[in-house]
Amino acid sequence: MAVPTLRQLEYLVTVVDTGSFTRAAERLHVTQPALSHQMRALESTVGGPLLERLPRSVRLTPMGRAVLPHARAALAEAERLHRAARRTAGLEEGELEVAVIYSVSLGILPPVLRAWRRRHPGVRIRLREYPHADRLQAAMAAGRADLAIGPEPAGWEGPIRELGVEEFAIVLPADDPLADRPTGTLALTDLADRAWVHYAPDNGLADLLDHVCAQAGFHPQAAIRAEQTSAAPLLAAAGLGPALVPANIVSPHFDGILLRPDPPIRRTLVAYTRTRPDPITAAFADLLARQARVNPPGFPATATALDRKDADASADPQRG
Template sequence: MVSLRQLEYLVTVVDQGSFTRAAEILHVTQPALSHQVRALERSVGSPLLERLPRAVHLTAAGRAMLPHARAALADAAGAVSAVRQAIGLAGGELRLATVYSVSLGVLPAALKAWSRLHPGVDVRLFEHRHADELAEAMASGQADLAVGPRPETWTGPVRTIGVEEFVVAVSSDDPAAAGQATEVDLGALRDRRWIHYAPDNGLADILDRACAEAGFQPRIAVRTEQTASAPILAAAGLGPALIPANIVPKGYEGRTLGLRLPVTRALVAYARTEFDAVSGAFLALLGENVAGKLLRPQDAHPAAGESLAGVNSTPR
């Protein structure tokens, strides 16, 4: 079945004359863009683009489809505009609460898309050090919507967003990253001095728990208040750091290693009462923008689904 996203991809490739430039504008990988365009071609039963070494041209079928694709996208934009006016997405404010690591890794792409689609709705972002602190702030009425680890007890609506996987960050010349190593046994790092987190940062609990399950207590090279500092300090050679895979910055100078005994954490969205129109719209957008950053619960190891309240270490 043809989707609006596929039509948007086709139109953008045509307008840019290149899959590479279109992928940059759409903020998707070039293979993903090519896959969707080919899926569209299969749906309509004909090639729409002629792919040449230095250019992309419409086929006869593509020329016939292009005006309809543009019209469909224009109609969809008009429909969205009408709904925004009806439910208040043309103005107002979304109050969003989260934890530091989620604001670094999971939220930026969704917030960027939100600002483009709903420029009249401001976002006020509240960031917290720990999942318990986040839940307390939500219960006190700080925000309309929270995105973070599942609170241990919550009576309002909760929706699972996905499962994040943790990796070990090290310097590029770290012995654990020698050769072509892509994974490490956490127990093999028992004698190392770690980049740890301040005690009130929720990631400190995760590191301590993961190391305890591996049979040791981490020795500390340095404690950092800021989650974003951990991979930077690790790349500088101060020691390994356990970080969510989705916060690794682009062009990272260090190395990241997967864990043979994976450490995962489920992330959810929750509110005090039913998700209102603005929160629901943001959730829908968030769901579209977590691909590649979070695992779907059904794609994670089966035991991960049993640990939605916290951290889970499971064999591959």
Template sequence: MITLRQMEYLVTVVEQGSFTRAAELLHVTQPALSHQMRVLERAVGAPLLERLPRSVRLTPTGRALLPHARAALADARRSLCAARQAAGLEAGELEVATLYSVSLGVLPSALRAWRQAHPDVHIRLFEHRHVDELLAAMREGQADVAVGPPPPDWDGPVRALGVEEFVVVLPTDDPVGADGGGRVDLGVLAEREWVHYAPGHGLADLVERVCAAAGFQPRASVRTEQTASAPLLAAAGLGPALVPANVLPPGFDGLVLRPDPPVRRPLTAYSRRGGDPLTTAFVDVLAREATVLPAHLRDALQP
């Protein structure tokens, strides 16, 4: 009989890449952890992990079992939350998966409202670089709810949250802003070197697509992993940057222009079928409070 504890051991070893680190995190001895992994392998009938000098590697059998182990653990956590909710116990943990740019610009206001309404329900945030990684993690059962672009072929509830607007950031004295119209055709920036995103970052793909639609391929003066760094680097004169408007704080010291035509991205919250009341309540707060379009830029970004 495979137990949830054994599945937790497997997932933790894989995520930590080490029996030693996994044992420390799980508060068990390494021999006890190794013993339980051998018991699990005997129950499955095949090795699950290959022990390398500095890490571990999943076998084909392990790769087949891992997403089911993660889903089983997620289902167990959701069952506990549902039971607590049914018993009137407003306590526990809600797991939310999202993108780095969304956690920076969209979620803080919603998380603040959630914290005020449910102070004993803590949030565990899983952040991903790319929408494909986010969707794959949700399919494996990583979190209770995901916040990101609409997921293709998703068979659970999907709630629209709104549409993000993207803006171009430049230094305040850049001549592109001299006409005072507040808009820019990306084609006029074709010869510039851009503040770009690192390969594998979801916004790197977006920049490439919109620049290709404008007839050019952007050349990078610098590439950043951090969405928050892009507007600061652009305002400092390293090149134009395309960023979600919601990551810019009020009083941002840079020239902010709306691309013409506009660049937009719809955002949703999605979860699996049969979600518990806690997840539903969180999605309701997201729909009311998420900062998809910031108030201080709303008038400037309206058509």
């Protein structure tokens, strides 16, 4: 009356294949009465006899003939299920959902994704981008991704793995009077009276810019509010005003000038999960921690060492 058991279906096909209860029983490593019982139970759930017991063989009834292919199909599906599970455990396939703040998908992530794709071509990555660290954290807490990459989340309870300290740069056009500082550094207060290339309100960098300027003692005027983070350095280089951007999102062939703020502006980038990460997530987090160059050694140059030889270290769970 209820659903059959996969094992009952397995019993059925084995009986049919061997043509005998006894042989099927020994192939299945059970005793023959167990098989008889299960077959009878199966016949009662489907509502009619499936096998005709002949003196020296068995034969399918019409109902048995109708049912058998579906039994095989269900078993094959269960087998596929098992294989799929093993494949995800072996990182051969799967789908990983990664949530990031904007700057990550512009800066550190692309080379990592490229390396990941080369190593695990079967594991698809679905990327979800958030403009603000708080929204990223909220989405992650609500379970919208397997792994989050962004600033250190406040009060997070799950495992957190540090990726590095992201450094911010001030972008000026090449012809700006302040552009050729011999030290390569610049105090924010030197730009207190400029109109800035600001960010749209929901972009986390808007808050960050407001915050650091407030610490420097002024409130930044906005010449424009960029919706897209990546537009900010371009707009700044075009002369709309200074911009504060993560140094790692600027292309190597960028024609603006990058100056290091004095004092430096930094934020730590981390990868975090809600719980102990599963194998795929752990592997991705590992790769991320090993390969992500949050800041290029020779700031402001942005060449990240993506093609570094990597050792397949074990994916030990992080804190948590």
